[in-house]
Amino acid sequence: MKLGTILRPAAAVVLGALVLTGCGDDKKDDKGNAAPAGSAAPGGSSAPAADAPKKIVSLTPSATEMLYAIGAGKQVVAVDDQSNFPAEAPKTELSGFKPNVEAIAKYTPDMVVISDDIDGVKAKLETLKIKVVEVPAAKNFTEMYAQFDKLGAATGHAGEAAAVTAKMKKDIEEIVAKAKKPAAPLNYFHELDNSGYSVTSKTFIGEVYGLFGLKNIADAADKSGSGYPQVSTEHIVQADPDLIFLADTKCCQQNLDTVSKRPGWDKIKAVQTGNVVALDDDIASRWGPRVVDLVKAVAQAVDKAGAGA
Secondary structure, eight states, rough: OOOOOOEEEHHHHHHHHHHHHSOOOOOOOTOOOOTTTTOOOOOOTTTOOOTTTTSEEEEEHHHHHHHOOOOOGEEEEETHHHHHSSSTSOOOOSSSOOHHHHHHTTTSSSEESSSSSSGHHHHHHHHHHHHEEOOOOSSSHHHHHHHHHHHHHHHHHHHHHHHHHHHHHHHHHHHHHHHHHSSSEEEEEESTTTOBBOTTEEEEEEEEHHTTTTTTGGGGOOOOSSSSOOOOHHHHHHOSEEEESOTTTTTTTOOOOHHHTTTTGGSSHHHHHTOOOOOOOOTTTTSSTEEEHHHHHHHEEEEEEEEHH
């Protein structure tokens, strides 16, 4: 959240990658996906106010998706090397991990969107009279919706932003309401990468699962309280989750077949019943318009697991 965007395979790499990249996968969308769920088509909104920024650079994938969802896509002149959605976003070699002020300035932006103020990039850009908008990793739905409002106000698309969040809220409420409630709470494990890193209930991703009353087996393993513990194989096997969600299908090519071959995993209920859910790495780790797709995927998995219980 990369929720969006988390550590790979070492802790420092996974958390940073989630925040800035959506699990670090920089492959372009090979399916030519349409506009993000719950969004207006890019460029389909009214023109922004005269004083709105005309040249925006986005250095975070989640913000890129939000900008296009609220109709500010025509104002975006460059995005970072991890922003791969929507397909028409002008992807460049700019880095959100190591922002280069000189490289950013070449696009002569009047606004730059960042996730974190790395190496004091905000002050450096402001020295060049470039407005900087920060949208740090959202910790919950409330913060995500607030970021839509923030970007809407900053780009001259406040009305469109409000419409997008209203539709997202409505869609998510309907998905959750229609989901079949299992007789007993289901346990789950969300895998960030194949070295055992996961998320706890207190993270943005954990909040998505919480909508369905799912119990997170990683909570007990988070001794440091970071929200992103590395969970041992022993803990996972002993916890015996009903559901396993893989957010490393692109980065690490993980699926039901690969996890079933791991030592001891063939004894896990989720593996035995086939309730191992392959998620899109990016959707599963970014906070933004496609969170609706993540909620839908979880709802379908809950329905399937509940039916087989």
